[in-house]
Amino acid sequence: MDDILLYVKNKQNNMTSADLVECGIWDFAGQRDYYATHQTFFTPHAIYVLVADITEDIKHIPYDGMLNYDTNGEYIDFWLDSIHCFREDIKESITNKPYPSVIMVCTGIDKVPDKDKENLPTKWIQLDNALVVLKELKEKEKAYCEKWEDIVKLAQEVSIENYELLRFLKYQHKIGNIIFFENKRDYIILQPKWLVDCFRCLVCDDNKNPCNATELFELKHKGIISMRIIDQLFGKVPELQFAKYKHHILDVMEEFDIIVKQENTNSYYMPCMVTESSTVKHIKETLNVDNTYCTPWLVLEFKFLPISYFNFILVNYIRKYIVDGRPALYAGKAVVYLDQTDFRQLVICFSRNAISLQIWKRRDVGEVIYQNIIEDLCKKVDVLDGKLFHKLDYKIKAKCRNGDYSRRNDRISYEELTTKCEGGEYLCKEHNCIHKNTDLENIWLKHVPVVSIYFLDLYIV
Numbered sequence: 001m002d003d004i005l006l007y008v009k010n011k012q013n014n015m016t017s018a019d020l021v022e023c024g025i026w027d028f029a030g031q032r033d034y035y036a037t038h039q040t041f042f043t044p045h046a047i048y049v050l051v052a053d054i055t056e057d058i059k060h061i062p063y064d065g066m067l068n069y070d071t072n073g074e075y076i077d078f079w080l081d082s083i084h085c086f087r088e089d090i091k092e093s094i095t096n097k098p099y100p101s102v103i104m105v106c107t108g109i110d111k112v113p114d115k116d117k118e119n120l121p122t123k124w125i126q127l128d129n130a131l132v133v134l135k136e137l138k139e140k141e142k143a144y145c146e147k148w149e150d151i152v153k154l155a156q157e158v159s160i161e162n163y164e165l166l167r168f169l170k171y172q173h174k175i176g177n178i179i180f181f182e183n184k185r186d187y188i189i190l191q192p193k194w195l196v197d198c199f200r201c202l203v204c205d206d207n208k209n210p211c212n213a214t215e216l217f218e219l220k221h222k223g224i225i226s227m228r229i230i231d232q233l234f235g236k237v238p239e240l241q242f243a244k245y246k247h248h249i250l251d252v253m254e255e256f257d258i259i260v261k262q263e264n265t266n267s268y269y270m271p272c273m274v275t276e277s278s279t280v281k282h283i284k285e286t287l288n289v290d291n292t293y294c295t296p297w298l299v300l301e302f303k304f305l306p307i308s309y310f311n312f313i314l315v316n317y318i319r320k321y322i323v324d325g326r327p328a329l330y331a332g333k334a335v336v337y338l339d340q341t342d343f344r345q346l347v348i349c350f351s352r353n354a355i356s357l358q359i360w361k362r363r364d365v366g367e368v369i370y371q372n373i374i375e376d377l378c379k380k381v382d383v384l385d386g387k388l389f390h391k392l393d394y395k396i397k398a399k400c401r402n403g404d405y406s407r408r409n410d411r412i413s414y415e416e417l418t419t420k421c422e423g424g425e426y427l428c429k430e431h432n433c434i435h436k437n438t439d440l441e442n443i444w445l446k447h448v449p450v451v452s453i454y455f456l457d458l459y460i461v
Contacts, residue, residue: 002256011014017299019142019150019203022434024031026041027331028303037454038282042085043083043100043205044082045100046100047100047101047103048079048083048100048101048102048103049102049103049105050079050083050097050102050103050104050105051105051106051107052072052075052079052104052105052106052107053072053105053106053107053108054071054107054108054109054112055108055111055112056071057072077116080102082102083102084317086131086184089162093119093256103134113307117216120171121164123159123160123164124160124168126158126295127154127155127158127165127168128168130154130157130158131154131172131177131178133155134146134190135190135191138190138191139190139191139354141242142240142241144189144190144191144194144237144240144241144245145187145188145189145190145245145248146188146190146424147186147187147188148186148187151165151169151188152165152405155168166182169182169188170182176192176391177192178190178192179192179195179252181251181255183255184248184252184276186244186248188251189247189248191433194240195249195252197237197240198234198240198249199244199258200251201233201234201236201237201240201242201428202225202230202233202270203272203273205268207350215228215229219270219273220273220274220275220276220277221274221276221329222274223269223270223272223273223274223329224262224267224268224269225259225267225268225270225273226266226267227267229265230246230250230268231243231246236248243345250268252394256312257271257311257312257315258272258311258315259315259389260315260319269315269318269329270309271311271314271315271329271334274329274330274331274333276329276330276331277330277331277332278330278333280347280405281331283328283330283334283335284360286328286333287328287345287360289345291401291402293360293361293362294358294359294360294361294401294402295358295359295360295361295365295401295439295443295444296358296398296399296400296401296439296443296444296457297356297357297358297398297399297400297401297403297405298356298358298373298374298377298396298397298398299354299355299356299357299377299396299397299398299399299405299411299442300354300355300356300377300394300395300396300397301353301354301394301396301397301408302353302354302355302393302394303353303392303393303394304353304392305352305353305354305355305392305394306390309351309381309384310332310350311357312380312384313347313348313377313380313381313384314329314334316376316380317334317336317346317348318334318336320376321338321346326328331457332349332350332351333347333348333349333361334348335347335348336349338359338365338369341363342381343361343362343363344360344361344362344363344365345359345360345361346358346359346360346373347359347360349405349406351405351406352406354405354406354408355377356405356406357373357377358401358405359373359411367393370443370444370447371447371450371451372409374396374447374448374451375451375454377452378396378451379396395413396410396413396414396444396445396446396448396451396452397412397413398411398433398440398443398444399411399412399440400413400428400430400435400439400440401439402431403428403430403431404430407430409429409430410428410429410430412426412437412440412445413445413448414449415445417437417441417445421437424436424437424438425437441445
């Protein structure tokens with residue numbers, strides 16, 4: 001024992017900073033037979049590396065029975081659940097972060113078919129290097145944009161033609177290296193963070209000192225921001241040169257569906273700025289809408305829905321349906337007019353993982369309009385998926401006209417017309433009564449099979 005103590009003491013005296021941390025790597029057997037023993041060795045004070053085969057699709061797991069570990073998803077869920085049994089509360093964590101940490105490592109990229117890989121031309125390498133240098137030089141000069149003509153000249157120096165340059169810039173935009181839109185190509189934004197600072201200048205300036213009382217009301221209650229306010233806010237940070245590139249910035253914000261131009265004015269709608277909240281009931285009272293005028297709710301129910309989608313989708317409706325500058329905008333809700341008569345209004349509501357629509361009609365609405373509304377909404381989600389590189393799954397459902405659109409209960413899909421309905425009726429638990437399913441089917445759900453052919457993101461339950 002004395003020898004051991006002496007060895008420890010000598011090692012401690014000679015210890016360097018590299019000896020202060022001891023790292024042990026444990027490789028657990030991956031076979032299912034060993035799973036029962038793994039918990040014995042798990043600890044919250046460890047970092048876990050979870051390795052998965054990227055060549056296998058990770059599909060939705062219903063969890064309606066015993067796990068068979070037949071899919072990659074089941075394996076991943078099993079390991080994550082096993083590890084997170086040891087999860088510590090953030091308040092109790094020394095680092096003020098939840099632990100244990102899990103690092104996902106995907107293997108098998110060499111087995112992925114070439115069609116799933118993005119093959120980039122080797123002649124892009126020189127242009128990519130030139131772009132890196134250009135960004136560094138411009139940042140030192142506090143210049144954040146470059147003219148299209150100058151980028152063309154740069155590409156020509158490395159023998160890149162215009163059509164190839166467009167491909168290159170679109171790819172750079174896709175990976176987040178620049179901001180570029182082919183139809184707004186006057187300038188290329190070299191530093192995306194600069195654009196983030198620009199958005200922050202407009203959205204997060206709580207003082208809004210340049211705003212008078214009327215402008216502040218218009219902004220918070222109607223989502224209207226005037227060019228005068230934009231000029232004033234951009235002028236507060238002259239070193240970032242927002243004012244110099246104002247028109248291009250506004251074009252880019254329209255491309256990102258953050259703002260939409262108000263017709264016949266020098267102002268924009270900016271729905272994300274609306275802070276006034278209201279209930280559907282109160283909006284109906286304000287607009288003198290009787291419940292008998294209302295269609296059933298149309299609901300796109302997502303497995304997961306980013307909150308930003310509502311703003312993007314709302315801008316699309318304002319751009320398409322606005323009449324005489326009269327949309328009614330609220331936090332998470334909006335009402336637009338479907339035609340010039342004011343007889344037909346469309347209400348759009350956002351809730352957790354769902355977008356809900358309802359038509360308030362004082363005159364009949366044709367079947368084509370109902371189908372077009374479903375298709376337009378699905379198309380917008382599809383476009384957003386492509387623009388943001390997402391893959392969101394959703395289900396089209398309907399709910400009774402007086403139901404709470406935000407509650408999942410009593411939403412019925414096309415497939416459920418045969419399982420939840422009997423004799424043309426279904427039990428509405430929210431109202432504790434029996435409803436006819438005629439409205440749900442004839443107004444919305446009968447169009448779902450046709451729409452589903454074109455939008456494959458719809459998932460079946």
